Amino acid sequence: MKIAKGMSTVLISSTSVFAAGAAQAAEPVSERGAAFPASAETDEIIVTAQKRAERLSDVPMSITAASGEQLDKRGVSNVADLAKIAPGLTFQPSDYGSPVFTIRGIGFKDISVAVAPAVSVYVDQVPLPYSSMTPGAALDLERVEILKGPQGTLFGQNSTGGAINFIAAKPTSSFEVGIEGSYGRFNQLDGQAFVSGPISSGINARLAVRTEQRGAWQRSATRDDGLGSRNFLAGRFLIDAEPTDTLRLEFNINGWRDKSDSQAAQFVRFAPAVANGYQDLVPALTAYAPAPRNARMADWDPGTNLQRDDRFFQGSVRGDLDISDLVTLTSITAYSDLRQNAPIDPDGVNVNDFLLTIRAKIRSFSQELRLSGKTLDGGIRWMVGGNFQDDSSSDNQTGHYVGTSSGIGPLRFVEFINSNRQKVRTYAGFGSVDVALTDRLGVQASVRYTTSTNNFSGCLYDTGDGLLAAAFSLIAAAPISEGSCVTIDPTTFTAVPVVNKSLREDNLSWRLGVTYKPGSNQLFYANVTKGYKAGSFPTVPAFVPDQFNPVEQESVLAYEVGIKQSLLDRKVQLSGSAFYYDYRGKQLIGYIDGAFGQVPALISIPKSDVLGVEIDGVFKPVDGITITANGIYLRTRVRGDFLANDPFANSVNLGGEEFPNSPKWQYSIDGEYMFPLTADSEAYVGASYAHRSDSVASFGGSPDFRLPAYGLLDLRAGITKGRWRAQIWGHNVTNKFYLQSVTHVIDTVARLTGMPATYGVTIGYKF
Template identity: 45%
Template structure:
């Protein structure tokens, strides 16, 4: 299948390159249907990547932008589905409920709730600071804009890999309503609807809701049991008020709740930490998961249902102070809670179950001025953000091989962490046309981040962990330590060996910057080159800490980016070809690893990789050779490498120097192809048929390139067909995803006594109906 994908891609790119010689002029096209050009040509999308509206093909940076209708047609309903349409994007579920987003090899493989991402998600330019909060972001959209490479100057730190900006569908000037329904395998039902229109001459509103309900798709291979129910609800209310031609306010109230089952992992291999433990025998004897997507195992009789919820309120104000000067204010408050039990050993044994208990609150305020004077488009502004996170992991490992420890049986503990983050920044950005069709652009942002942390390993109230830590403290101090009370902190100070809460601070600042040049020989062709630097903030981990040194923070990482590319509209607007080559110089990349300890052996901790780099090439092509037929192709090549000595441990706790190795979870090749043909069957009816292929090359889940944590390459095939009213009032389709029922997985890890993986969904199929009024 890979050969077919590669040949199709090469043929399409060769055709488009040849067609460049026949290029003709083109105008801008809005993402809305009423502003669209002739259906025969490729259509631009208007984006706000530079905090102003402009055609995506006029922005001198790598952007993948997809309209809301295309997202629905291609079955993109979550961030995980962006892999189908965004070259270089990767989605990885983590062991602790927070997903990991990666762009062009830059991501933070860490599942703590308070972990700042390397790719930040925005909704209408409002940052969602932590990945666990992003479940409902991809909902009722006008479009999604994926900006690649460091975006620190305009979008702030924690976007060293890029930024994902979801743009919600806005209130309409006239009454509109619509609904989308889908039913498929495993009794999966998705239903959404919206109403939109004017409430008064200057007041417009939009209300949208969505629900996902589904049955169990995972099944135990050792007993009669199933898991995998879906129960999600998402809603958004938008209110736009324009009291005058120069003043506009937009209120956005949105939220979601999730009561779905957590996904069970598949047991790859038993790896008892203590082979001499009496618990090692049942672990070693446990049957491995069959190699199919549905087979898994988990603790019988436990409730794995999420109880997670989130809401956000944001207010945007735009005031035109003059024809060339606009003041924008963007305020937001958001809150998140999670409570979910997850089985992380893939066995019906209590080797490791994790209950993620946490909460996060965030307030942000941005104020900026933008203008266009004497050929210079500019933006200056400041923002402030206050984040507060409580992150608890309640661990149950009563059947693991860590027991008994020093003669004291330990069955559970709680990893506790509380973080307060205050971020302040000022920024400026400009674009200057220094000569006809030649532009210079640049930007700078100063950011100050202040983190306060408190954390420890807590006794869960039964006194077992308290007794162990009291014994350890007394032993290393050489004098009796007063007994630690049940439910109290046991983590030992690395110097005094006294137990208690570990507190620390991390204050950092940085200057992100970017400069670029672009040349537009004609309205159909753009060349650009950019260089810039972005930062991701340091932070503290949430983990089982025996000694306080495990809570040592990682320092901020930086990426210096060099990129050159082009955007070409060719063959009388029937083809669009975008390409880029990039090189990232990476300093102090953050990752979860291990640190040695002379007394206790190895501990989990966050660590910095001193030096590494990424080299890559990316191509995107869209061709509309005849009216009604469209093909989109995306090809991404990413070569990551640790370029200096980095001594750490493999997932099997083998010491090594990993200089020369690629990053975990960073496939070299990603390819996507999506085609659709629409044709009339009567004066009021049209039919369509389409499909897509997604390919990802192999990668690995840790250092040392161990086979046990390999993530094999895979190719997935989707297809769809249906009929629609010529006026767009309704559409009916049937569809299938992963039609070859390919067995694949997106994560492979080792925790406690087991190596496990997260399997991707098996073949699914169903039907959809869309109605517009």
């Protein structure tokens, strides 16, 4: 039956930082705040990508790192904004608004909230295991590290694309206070502040808060109405304690609340889910005018409240015990709790073709214990440990619609609930070793074994009005009562009370690498890495139980070679890498053949691959001027023939197609000139331009789903004087129209745009 279809910088390169980071690097710090000896010849920050403190240019992998000050200057306030500074990283909202992060073509686009990502996000190595937990991660930062390529041996499965580790600014041993406020277009009013210092002997604390407020930036295409207000609040409280000379503790309580409006879509065209289906809205949708190329114009149902009510809380405790001068025991314990109530109107029109409210709850507990050390001469560094994670989730989607598919025969329905409940328990053991064979040659190896069990229950439910149950009773062997599950067993044609399924998986992630360092300013490396992303259950309108069948884990076998090089007394710093990924079992939302025709479900592509080259350069031709340029060439493709469905449920062969949201070319250039004004003040001007070539929002080859190429220009200028800083800024100053995603939901093709031009002023003061 056809009803199924309708319900369904300043950028820091990989080897260096900018002048703003050089001051910080003069006294580099570890992830725990302990001082490390500064190198007289380097102006680099220290990173912890391998869970130990190292110079960025000594880490044999592709990493983009940026300091908190640089992120602030560039207007990076969330994970999605990192696409401005990290080549190969892209952001795309899913069809129902959940964030999808992709690195080098590896990402997982699904419509669920409680779904394991392909790019994992951490704050101080504490996991945010689901992408919807990440909006507050960029609060009050020391730096961010973006690790590219599979990171499963150290950061666990679900990091086949890479890992993003935010490093929070730590409590200080002296009293400090900072405050910053911004005012910009659309009555944007942002403020953030921190207070840090000792609260007793050996105990330091830091409290940071941020609020983001903004008026409506979207306008209705058919009436005088606005949407798009921003109401976001985040906070973090840290306590660092040193009870003894050998024991260090870090307590972290953080959370956020989001009561912003969900973004409305732009109407592209009428595309009925069921040709010659129910005609309620067909005249209105046929006559509806496509949205203009104006980012502010969109449409949504009048009188509909699209304000979210999303909340997140996390608590963590980290302990480091020096067993000896050479061995440290580390424990990281964390608990995370996400509550989401998110109404969305994704159809782009002012009539109720489709409305959806996502009500989700996710609880996650994790415990990591590891032992790390080195030999007396430092020639061997090693680590061994284990990890446990226990997650429970409830992901319910309540749909309200009057589309061409909203009924069965003479009986109509207007509401349904897609229900997905999961309990996931994961155990892992890992280890790594780095061996310096000579002063120049080294080898590295790491491994992680992971086993997991995912118990699922779900159904397509009648909401209690009895309409969906009555309609499905027409095709069921027995009447279905109101409020019940309407998913039908195709062998007996009776409704099941609930669908229960389990998925048990294990895998072995590993990495082998070799490094050659002919001098302190040059590094060559080669790595071979195998990583996995866990299997997943979908949140879909399941007419039959098979729609809830999971996809099994996917894997990436990655080959990478790279170089990091400094020239001309570090005035020129270059890095580059070439990589090839053998990608197996790529997961995606699609359609399967069922008893009622084509029905939505998760599917996997057996074979695909990624080929790419990445380059970064930092140039300091004269004092005060810093130019950063970076770029990536990326070729993604499905290997061999693979029959699937496009967004309109038409059968297509995906063989040879590029991956969604994976542009072939991305590059950016940033320049900043800093110059003295007086003895105690200086000024700076800067500009950055980021470009990406065209890509696709979905597999299938439909021209409706092309994302055209675009480039964004940001400008900034500021003054620092003692403890004061003032900056004027503009983002997308040319008001470039660009798309983030395109969807087909029920009867319309609709698109989400990026933000139009914004501009404002920021003033900050540190006591």
